[in-house]
Every structure is written in structure tokens, then in C-alpha cells.
Amino acid sequence: MTVPPRPSGRCAAFLLAILITLSAAWPAAADRLAEIRERGTLVVGVKADYAPFGSRNSDGEIVGYDVDIARGFAERLGVDLLLVPVTSADRLQKLERGDIDVVVATLGDTRERRQLVTMIEPHYYGDGANLLLRPDSGVERWSDLHGMTVCGVQGSLWNRPAAERLLVDVVSFNTTRETRLALRDGQCVGWLFDEVALLHELETGDWPGYSVPLPTIMVLPWAVAIARSEAGGPLDRLLGDTLAEWHRSGWLRQLEQRWDLPPSSFLRDANQLWQRTDEAGAPVCRRGEDGLWPLDCRELALATADEVGGVTGLSLWILEATGLNISILHDPFDRHLFLVGLGWTALLAVSCLAGSVGLGIVLGWLIHRRLPIVRPLLLAAASLFRMTPPLLQLYVVFFGLGAVVAATGFTVNGFAVAVAILSLYAGSANAVAFAEAADVAALHGGHRLGFTGHDIRRAFALGYATIMGNSVNVVKATGLASTIAVPELIHASASIVADKGNAVAMMNILLICYFALILLTVKAFQFLERRAVRP
Amino acid sequence: MTATDIADVLWTWTPYLAGGFAWNILLSIVTMAIGTPIGLLLAAMRASHRRSAARTGNLLTGVARNIPTFVMLFYLAYMLPPEVTVLGQTLPVPAWVKASLALAVAVAGFVSDNALPAIRHLRRHDTAAALLFLPAWTNYFLIIVMASSTASVIGVPEIVQRANTVVGAVGDVDVMLWIYLYAMVWFFAVCWPLALTMQVVRRRLRHRADARWGGHRAASGPVAAAPADAAVSGIPVGRVP
Numbered sequence: 041m042t043v044p045p046r047p048s049g050r051c052a053a054f055l056l057a058i059l060i061t062l063s064a065a066w067p068a069a070a071d072r073l074a075e076i077r078e079r080g081t082l083v084v085g086v087k088a089d090y091a092p093f094g095s096r097n098s099d100g101e102i103v104g105y106d107v108d109i110a111r112g113f114a115e116r117l118g119v120d121l122l123l124v125p126v127t128s129a130d131r132l133q134k135l136e137r138g139d140i141d142v143v144v145a146t147l148g149d150t151r152e153r154r155q156l157v158t159m160i161e162p163h164y165y166g167d168g169a170n171l172l173l174r175p176d177s178g179v180e181r182w183s184d185l186h187g188m189t190v191c192g193v194q195g196s197l198w199n200r201p202a203a204e205r206l207l208v209d210v211v212s213f214n215t216t217r218e219t220r221l222a223l224r225d226g227q228c229v230g231w232l233f234d235e236v237a238l239l240h241e242l243e244t245g246d247w248p249g250y251s252v253p254l255p256t257i258m259v260l261p262w263a264v265a266i267a268r269s270e271a272g273g274p275l276d277r278l279l280g281d282t283l284a285e286w287h288r289s290g291w292l293r294q295l296e297q298r299w300d301l302p303p304s305s306f307l308r309d310a311n312q313l314w315q316r317t318d319e320a321g322a323p324v325c326r327r328g329e330d331g332l333w334p335l336d337c338r339e340l341a342l343a344t345a346d347e348v349g350g351v352t353g354l355s356l357w358i359l360e361a362t363g364l365n366i367s368i369l370h371d372p373f374d375r376h377l378f379l380v381g382l383g384w385t386a387l388l389a390v391s392c393l394a395g396s397v398g399l400g401i402v403l404g405w406l407i408h409r410r411l412p413i414v415r416p417l418l419l420a421a422a423s424l425f426r427m428t429p430p431l432l433q434l435y436v437v438f439f440g441l442g443a444v445v446a447a448t449g450f451t452v453n454g455f456a457v458a459v460a461i462l463s464l465y466a467g468s469a470n471a472v473a474f475a476e477a478a479d480v481a482a483l484h485g486g487h488r489l490g491f492t493g494h495d496i497r498r499a500f501a502l503g504y505a506t507i508m509g510n511s512v513n514v515v516k517a518t519g520l521a522s523t524i525a526v527p528e529l530i531h532a533s534a535s536i537v538a539d540k541g542n543a544v545a546m547m548n549i550l551l552i553c554y555f556a557l558i559l560l561t562v563k564a565f566q567f568l569e570r571r572a573v574r575p
Numbered sequence: 576m577t578a579t580d581i582a583d584v585l586w587t588w589t590p591y592l593a594g595g596f597a598w599n600i601l602l603s604i605v606t607m608a609i610g611t612p613i614g615l616l617l618a619a620m621r622a623s624h625r626r627s628a629a630r631t632g633n634l635l636t637g638v639a640r641n642i643p644t645f646v647m648l649f650y651l652a653y654m655l656p657p658e659v660t661v662l663g664q665t666l667p668v669p670a671w672v673k674a675s676l677a678l679a680v681a682v683a684g685f686v687s688d689n690a691l692p693a694i695r696h697l698r699r700h701d702t703a704a705a706l707l708f709l710p711a712w713t714n715y716f717l718i719i720v721m722a723s724s725t726a727s728v729i730g731v732p733e734i735v736q737r738a739n740t741v742v743g744a745v746g747d748v749d750v751m752l753w754i755y756l757y758a759m760v761w762f763f764a765v766c767w768p769l770a771l772t773m774q775v776v777r778r779r780l781r782h783r784a785d786a787r788w789g790g791h792r793a794a795s796g797p798v799a800a801a802p803a804d805a806a807v808s809g810i811p812v813g814r815v816p
Contacts, residue, residue: 432724515643
């Protein structure tokens, strides 16, 4: 298995675009489908050098997964099939020139290519990147990889995006053999490669304990393509309907099996999606009045703005006009991930604020009352919290104590650990500030403060500035929870970037969200001061 | 694993972890070196009589103050290119440079907020009060040393990152707790004495300043005295910047 095909380069695409503009004067094919039927032959471009999708067998015939798809189309049309070998470099030109009717040649669907040809939806195959992980790597999600080293094969499509999107070091080796050895020697935590190829590796049985547990990312769907002028025409509809039927019936998955391809998550998910029915028992994925499939059944990132409309359309329009991919606006999966992250961050912030202020008042009061043992103990704890990094405090409790607790059969909850540690961390600083404020208040009042609403309020008003400062800091620190697997905002944003590569959009959104959160915290404190503290 | 086994593991890996801690210190020094001049510039702008300069200084300080460094770390890690070409020379931008720049944003905000009152004290020839900036600055250096541990998440080989490596290499979950605790000890052993020293320095300076200006500042009491860095401006300072 080699790397999936890529656009042969911007330059080539540009030249082609010019060619097509020049050729706009050619008579548009009135109805290609009628022409094919009249001719009695379907001419399909397939690859002849890319097993198992299209390659020559010992008899010299072209066979493969793509070829069976082409044959299926011919059978559906009731015409003969003529195969024309194409390459990645000439498949789109041949299609535009009219040399062939259809391309089924491991063609990845991208926005750029949609400028040149008509891509049939649904897609007929898809492959993405995944990771063959060492046993006990401890990696449970893509964002756990930050700062780690992964192995890759030189020239692989995934190496560069992985380094950019996952913040990993990719050491690449010349051949797959060398990469295998490097992984075995422990030079990296895992091998980043085509999902299909890695699953194939696992099936060989040479990798006991190794696994491919992460969801496939950067999935590039493959499409059947026809000429640009045929968009929305009868041929487009017929091929699309046929592919939809094949997804529903599971025929494509059988085909995958027949060609010894490992079960891909793309075909599995598509099979489930296209089988889904509504209450009336009709398929959810059926063409609307405009002839398009519903949005839930399409690759939204590939749709055009005028096909969609609404916020989704606006987001796609921004993508088309500026290249800024605000995927949380048009991709329901990303939006869900992001909103869940936002929810966790808000919950963390509120919990840590309540915890740190509450602890600060109670512990500060205890320090103020000069209780024997308690006071020096609390002051020492405050120093300890201040003079060690909170990140390590989280690690000690979550991983260190977590391992000890795990031996008894319990698991440690990341959210609870984050709230506890961060509350203690800021709470101990608040306690010192509160105690000093209480001391001052006592100096003025002539007696030590009691644990009454009135006294507490007086001390709080005096220590207000410092406590607010500590509170802002604890809200800022909530992001640390992402290091112990709490799916908060940073975690969610990093996951989306890993899949979509839209770092510019997501990182700026992340920054704005946190900025707003901090301002909100400051405002809340100012409100509290006006209303409750200094009535 | 017995206690001697654990001690043995920690001893074996001590040079490696110490090398990591050197990274933390280096990273913190570079961070302060980048952030302090920028912060001083911002403070000078805010103290300026030119309205536009003061406003710009306030705005930039507000931004620097309100962005969590941990978020900034990811922001720069993703947004900065892995290498830059200057005058035909291709220079790599390693993770530690990105981390220093991210932390320097917080330093700039802090220095701006604390140098501003110092500049005002200097204008009133109250040198002793202005000197209070120094212990506050040193304390912030310690805060940055703590924060430098977060650089591990973008792959800087500092002590926490190396502790993770050791955990992986030893492969025994029982040791994990002790390795992380041991890394903590490094921070505490270096930072705590320095923090105590600064407390003494600050007390002396404040004493001198108060002696010169009579008792009137004492009215603000120990609340302002203890977390001087926070109280002087009434503005949050980062324990975790």
C-alpha cells in the first residue's frame, strides 16, 4: 500500500484551470448518459499500477477494487465496459477532453479538484492516517502525543501535517522496513501511516501487543469523477444513486474484503450512515428537491457555500473566500467537540473558583485564629504549593497516586483531581491573603474575627484585590487539566486541529474564548465587590 | 519495589533530570530577558504624558495580562513556523524558543504593571519604594520557573518532560509517583530559599521606605505588604501566569 494520490501540485492545477477556461467554447456534452447508451460502451479511466485498486494480473488484464466499481457501473447501465489506464497526472485531463466518461482511479476529493471536475457523492472509498502504537504507550487520544516522537515513512503524505497538527516530532525513514525496525527498537512511540496499511501490518501477526486504537484522522475520501459540465446531470445522479445503493447494501465492504483490504473505518461508517432510516422507514440519506443529498450525508468540508446556506453556508463562504477553516461552524462533529470543551472549561473555572475562595476563607480564618499546629501546617502547605509547579502537582496525584489507587481497583477521575489540586493551589494563596486581611481587620476592631458573615465580609473586602488576582490565575490555570485527559477547551481545539489542520482558526478562537473567560471572571468579581462585599 | 530500589532508580537518573532542570532555568532566564524590556517599554508608555502612548501601553498590557500562558504556549506552538528564513539563512525555531516567547508575554504584562508604580516613585525621588520592584521581579522569576514546566507539553526537554521519559524507560508504575515527587523536590529546593531571601530583602526595603516617609504608608498595613507585587497595582499577578 502506498500513499494516496495528491493533487499533482498547484502549478499543474493552475495550468489545467487555464486550459479549461480556454476550452469553455467547446460544445458542452448535451447528455453524456444518452451518448453512452447510444454508443453501448462505458469508457472508464482506472489505474493500472496501484494494487489492489487497479493493477494488471498475470494475464495482463487490469483488475482491482476500482475496476470492479467500474464494472458495476457498466452492468447498471446495461452497456459494455472499456477500461483505459490513467495515471495521477493525466486522469483529470483525459476526463475533461472527453476521452473517458468516468474516472475511478484512487482519486482523493479536494476543493481544488472540484474546480476541475464533478465529484460524485457519496464517496466510494476513503483512507486516512493512523498510528501503530507500541504496547503500553499510554497514548489514549491524539492530543496525548504532544511532544512525543513518532516514526514515519519518507514521502508519506501524513508526515508534514502530523508535525504541524499534532505537535509531534516525526522521524522519517527511507523504507517501510527501516520504519518497522525503528518502531521495534523503541525509537518512537508509534508508526504514523495510512490506516489501511497499518491494519494490514497488524493482521500479519508480527506485532504482538501493538495496536491501532485511535480514530483515523485526516481522512481523504476518494470519489468517482465525471466531466465538470455533467454536474447535476443524469449521469451524475445515476452514478450517485448507484453508489448510495452499494453503501446501503454493504456491497462495497464485500468488495473491500474480496481485494484483501483491511476493513476501513470509512466504509464501515458509510455503511451505517446510508442504512439509517427515519420514523417512516425511508432512508435518511435521500435526495432533496434540489437533487442534493441532505447535509448530514455529505462531506460538508467539500460542499460549496451556495449549496448550503445559513451559518454553515457562511462558514463555507469564509473558507472559499479566505481559506480560513472555521470548522466548528459547519462541521457538526467539530462543533460538538468544541462545545463540550467549552462546557468543561466553564465547569472547571466555576468549580475551581468556588473551591479556591471557599478554602481560602476557611483556611485563612484558621490561620488568623492562630490555632496551634494548624497554623504552621497550613503556612507550610501554602509554601509547598507555591514553590512547586502545578503541572507536577497534577501529575503526582493523577498518575502517581493514580497508579497506587489503581492497584485497589479504583480509577482516579481527571476532573476531580484538577479541581482539587487547582483549588488547593489557589486556595492556599487565598488563605494567606485572607489571614493577613483578617489580622488587619482585627487590629482595627480590637479583637480576633469570628466566623460570622459580618467579620468574614470585612476581611474579604480588605484582601479583595489579592484574592481576585489569585482567582484570575486559577481560571487561567484550568487549561492544565488538558494534560490529565480532561476534554476541556484546549484539548478539544487541539483535537480539531489534528484532524482538520485549521490551526489559524482554532487557535485564535481558543485565545478569544479564554480572553472572554478572564474578563468575565474579573467582571464577576467587580460585581461581587459592589453588591456583597462593600454594600 | 523496595525503598532502596526506588532510591537507586532516582540516583541513576539524577544527572539526566538535573540536565532537564538546567533547561528550566535557562528557559526562565531567556523568558525574563525577552519580557522585561518589553514590559519596561510598556510601563514607560503608560507613564508618558502623551495620551495616545499611554492608551496603547494600557491596551497592550491588558492583553498581555489576560492571556493565560498555557494557552499562549499552544498558540505559538501552532502558529509559529518550524523555521524562518532571514537574509537567505534558514533558521530553525525550536520548541524552547516558542515556549520562551509564550511565557515572555506574561512577563511583559507583569513588568509593565509593577514598573509603572516604580517609575512614579522614582519621579518623587522615593528610591527605596521604587526598589521594591526588584524583589517583586525576582519573585516573578520564580513563578516563571514554575511555569517553565508547562513547556514539556510542546516537547521542550526540561525536567517534567524528562521525568515522563524516565517513567517510560523504567516501565514500573510504582516508581512513577516517586519520580514526579523527586522532580518537584528540585523546584522546591532551588526556589524556596530564593523566595525566603526575597522576603527578607522586601521587608528591609519596605522598612527603609517607611522610615523615610513617616508612618503614613503603614496605614495600608500588612495586606499591601505581603503580596506587594499584587497589591501595588491592585492587579492580578500570576502565581500560575
